[in-house]
Structure formats: structure tokens, C-alpha cells
Amino acid sequence: MRTGLIIMVCAVALAGCSVFGGGQTNREPVDTPSADEIVDDIRFGDRGRPRGTIWDLFREREDQGRLGAVNKYIWNASLETLDFLPVQSIDPFTGVIVTGFGTPPGGGRAYRATIFVSDPALDARSLNVALMTRSGPASASTVRAIEDAILTRARQLRRQDSRL
Numbered sequence: 001m002r003t004g005l006i007i008m009v010c011a012v013a014l015a016g017c018s019v020f021g022g023g024q025t026n027r028e029p030v031d032t033p034s035a036d037e038i039v040d041d042i043r044f045g046d047r048g049r050p051r052g053t054i055w056d057l058f059r060e061r062e063d064q065g066r067l068g069a070v071n072k073y074i075w076n077a078s079l080e081t082l083d084f085l086p087v088q089s090i091d092p093f094t095g096v097i098v099t100g101f102g103t104p105p106g107g108g109r110a111y112r113a114t115i116f117v118s119d120p121a122l123d124a125r126s127l128n129v130a131l132m133t134r135s136g137p138a139s140a141s142t143v144r145a146i147e148d149a150i151l152t153r154a155r156q157l158r159r160q161d162s163r164l
Contacts, residue, residue: 073122110134
């Protein structure tokens with residue numbers, strides 16, 4: 001009886017320890033992966049789940065007109081239209097083309113251009129052209145004519161691309 005009493009006192013004492021804060025009552029929840037993640041980990045291992053399938057080749061891509069973060073048709077049309085200007089620097093990810101001074105065929109005035117393609121849409125708002133002459137900024141009508149020529153060429157390139 002004495003040993004039974006001692007065991008019962010020890011059991012009550014141990015059970016009471018958690019009541020006074022001795023136990024771990026503020027545990028964080030355990031973050032366990034879902035069953036799909038566990039199965040994928042077993043199936044694919046370190047390679048991870050494939051990003052696409054063979055059937056993705058036959059689906060239409062959403063980003064057909066993009067090169068980096070700019071419209072590839074406006075980008076290529078800018079380079080083709082202003083091919084008489086020497087390119088100093090280009091960055092297709094920010095959409096900036098900087099050229100040096102050059103004279104257009106049949107013209108007598110030298111121009112320098114900075115082109116900024118700001119959006120992936122084939123839209124006039126996506127194109128900003130700054131045109132300079134050796135004596136200062138070019139006229140607004142000249143800048144507008146260059147922008148129109150670039151946008152017209154971009155539409156032609158897109159039309160050619162869609163026929164393929």
C-alpha cells in the first residue's frame with residue numbers, strides 16, 4: 001500500500017507540473033508538406049517537378065511579342081528604321097537604344113536618337129523617341145515622322161511573323 005501511495009503521489013505531481021507552466025503549451029504548429037508535394041518529391045527527386053510537358057509546344061504562348069520586357073517588333077523596327085545611325089549602346093531589358101550622330105540617306109543634317117521602348121504592347125504609347133541635331137533638338141514633326149515610320153515597320157514585322 002505504501003508503494004502504491006508513493007506512485008500515486010508521484011503521478012499527481014508529474015501531472016501537476018504542466019498545470020503550473022512546466023509543460024510546453026505554446027508550441028508552434030508543425031508545417032508539413034502536402035501529400036502531392038511528398039509524392040512529387042519521391043517521383044522527381046532533386047530535379048523537381050518539370051515546368052512543362054511536350055504538349056506545351058502546341059499551345060499558343062502569351063508572350064509572343066516580347067523580348068525581355070519590351071515589344072520585339074517595335075525594338076526590331078527601331079533598329080531597322082534608324083539603321084543609318086551608329087548604335088552606341090542597347091539594352092533590350094530596359095528598352096533603351098542610344099545612337100550616335102548619322103546622316104540619313106539623301107539628307108544633309110546629322111541626327112542622334114535615343115529610343116525608349118517602355119512596354120511589351122505594340123502600341124504608340126510604348127515608343128518614345130528623342131531626336132537631336134548638332135544644333136539642338138529636332139522639330140516635333142520630324143520626331144513624329146520617325147515614330148510613325150517605326151510603328152509602321154513594327155506592324156509590318158508582326159504581320160510577317162503571324163503568317164509563319
